Amino acid sequence: MTRGENNPIRVGVLGARGRMGATVVRAVEAAPDLEVVAALDAGDELSALTGARAEVVVDFTHPDAVLDNLRFLVENGIAAVVGTTGFTEERLSTVREWLRDKPGLGVLVAPNFALGAVLAMRFAQQAARFYESVEIIELHHNRKADAPSGTAAHTARLVAEARREAGLKPGADATTSEVDGARGALVDEVRVHSVRLPGLVAHEEILFGQEGETLTIRHDSMDRTSFMPGVLLGVREVLGRPGLTVGLENVLDL
Ligand SMILES: NC(=O)C1=CN([C@@H]2O[C@H](COP(=O)(O)OP(=O)(O)OC[C@H]3O[C@@H](n4cnc5c(N)ncnc54)[C@H](O)[C@@H]3O)[C@@H](O)[C@H]2O)C=CC1
Numbered sequence: 476m477t478r479g480e481n482n483p484i485r486v487g488v489l490g491a492r493g494r495m496g497a498t499v500v501r502a503v504e505a506a507p508d509l510e511v512v513a514a515l516d517a518g519d520e521l522s523a524l525t526g527a528r529a530e531v532v533v534d535f536t537h538p539d540a541v542l543d544n545l546r547f548l549v550e551n552g553i554a555a556v557v558g559t560t561g562f563t564e565e566r567l568s569t570v571r572e573w574l575r576d577k578p579g580l581g582v583l584v585a586p587n588f589a590l591g592a593v594l595a596m597r598f599a600q601q602a603a604r605f606y607e608s609v610e611i612i613e614l615h616h617n618r619k620a621d622a623p624s625g626t627a628a629h630t631a632r633l634v635a636e637a638r639r640e641a642g643l644k645p646g647a648d649a650t651t652s653e654v655d656g657a658r659g660a661l662v663d664e665v666r667v668h669s670v671r672l673p674g675l676v677a678h679e680e681i682l683f684g685q686e687g688e689t690l691t692i693r694h695d696s697m698d699r700t701s702f703m704p705g706v707l708l709g710v711r712e713v714l715g716r717p718g719l720t721v722g723l724e725n726v727l728d729l
């Protein structure tokens with residue numbers, strides 16, 4: 476039977492009382508082809524997901540919790556759409572390893588589900604080989620648990636890879652005296668600066684420089700609804716995408 480209003484995808488949400496999770500619950504409830512069958516938060520039993528026969532689970536929890544959640548989902552054959560940050564290459568390899576025993580099962584991990592953020596990362600990747608130097612500034616609300624943001628870390632890796640492919644060395648500067656942290660954190664040889672302020676939601680600037688000019692690529696999420704079209708697309712697509720997909724750009728086919 477084809478999926479749609481008469482046969483909605485059964486969706487579970489982890490982190491349902493959080494900022495993102497609560498927004499996801501509302502977005503899924505408003506989509507006629509999707510149905511919330513479980514909305515869980517810290518302290519709830521994951522077995523409620525199997526009890527509710529969830530087909531896809533959306534995880535917006537905490538970097539310390541997400542891997543245990545994901546292991547449960549994979550073991551139980553439930554597809555996952557993961558927005559929670561903290562995914563290093565090592566963690567991604569672990570997930571690939573688990574999925575090896577589950578042919579047909581899909582997991583989508585995306586550091587950012589906002590269309591503009593995905594485009595900004597792609598534009599930065601394209602610009603990377605043309606500039607001598609690059610730095611990233613990410614700006615977020617002051618309730619954010621991690622720094623730098625998952626998006627900034629992912630952007631840094633993409634830009635660094637493009638620069639390496641072009642044979643570029645890390646950008647040079649004359650700063651020899653600095654207060655610890657003043658020049659940001661190095662992520663794959665790219666400097667990343669994290670700002671935390673009440674009033675902000677999620678923002679990223681990628682700054683490129685060379686003699687005589689700079690290029691700034693900036694994306695702003697003003698509201699968490701900006702992530703919802705990407706999350707819902709992920710939920711609809713993950714059932715047909717076996718294995719691990721990293722980044723919404725692969726689903727959007729950018
Ligand atoms: N990929 C993307 O587009 C986006 C990713 N994020 C990421 O999503 C994560 C959550 O962000 P927020 O919603 O702002 O955080 P939040 O702190 O508002 O919500 C997290 C929720 O998860 C719950 N939780 C913690 N451990 C849990 C567990 N083991 N099982 C079930 N629930 C658990 C907490 O009680 C809380 O209600 C962060 O890693 C953040 O960086 C946030 C926005 C967009």
Ligand SMILES: O=C(O)C1=N[C@H](C(=O)O)C[C@H](O)C1
Pocket residue numbers: 560586587615619620623624625626627676677678
């Ligand atoms: O915690 C947030 O808010 C966000 N987290 C993600 C990240 O760390 O990149 C995505 C977005 O920036 C919002």
